Amino acid sequence: MAALALRIWLITGILLRVTRLRDRFHPFSLIYYTTPWPVIALGLGIMALHHGRLGHRHRVRRYLVLMIGALITWVALSWRSAPAANDAAKLRVVLWNVARAETRFPKIAAWLHKEDPDIIAIAEAESANPQSANRWRAEFSGYATRFSSGGMLCLVRGEILESKSGELAQGSFYALHRVRVRGRNVTVLQVDIYARPRSSRREPLSRLAELAKNHADENLVVLGDFNTPADSAHFDALRTGLSNCFETAGDGIAETWPFPVPLLSLDQIWVSRAMRPLHCTHAWSTLSDHRPVIADLAAH
Secondary structure (H helix, E strand, C coil): CHHHHHHHHHHHHHHHHHCCCCCCCHHHHHHHHCCCHHHHHHHHHHHHHHHHHCCCHHHHHHHHHHHHHHHHHHHHHHCEECCCCCCCCEEEEEEEECCCCCCCHHHHHHHHHHHCCCEEEEECCCCCCHHHHHHHHHHCCCCEEEEECCCEEEEECCEEEEEEEEEEECCEEEEEEEEEECCEEEEEEEEECCCCCCCCCHHHHHHHHHHHHCCCCCCEEEEEECCCCCCCHHHHHHHCCEEEHHHHHEEECCCCECCCCCCECCEEEEEECCEEEEEEEECCCCCCCCCCEEEEEEEC
């Protein structure tokens, strides 16, 4: 029975991907989220071992071929190799879910300083904890600081001119900041989408797309822990006016969670057509189960 259940789960996951249905229909979304191509490859390998123990050599060969095909598909879809662009007008943005960094704060702060970003977006910054908030302000005294609901923190090496925040859906938060950095006006739309795997992402991502549309003609940066893989069908509306920085100018593999074996691209930076991604990388760090996202951008 376990082998049959695994087979049905794998077939459904593959069909959702190759037919581009993805998580469009909520009853299948959990299967879609739990079957990224590396997991499909692992499942096919398990099926090959199962049939090997039963002596079914022809089925072993079939599953091994499918496993290799899944791995090739993953690499083809995930891997990017864009060279770093040299542009004196670049703006560096770092996004990182630091996973409630109490004991790791000094090392996390040192890592962020080393990257020398102009804008820092932090998820799970423990903004409700006054002691934690004061540590961030003291460590990044050269930055304007704004804490928001959902544990979000935005740090800007410049001015935060205006901010507002709210909910995209119950448990999904956004903060909209108008900032002035490097002599440019930039709109930062930071989000944290709920992590409930059985809940549809349609509502929060649809509302996010509406918000982004209202600022599409600005230097707009949309970023955060989306808790949704970047190939989700619910990003289609966002794609009409924004570009995913890693898909446009990425270097390495797209997946950001969980460290040390990332399987899903949950942490993302998007920009409006008014901005141009120059280079985007997903760094490796043992300080969090999320990989940091670093993007160099050109802005008007």
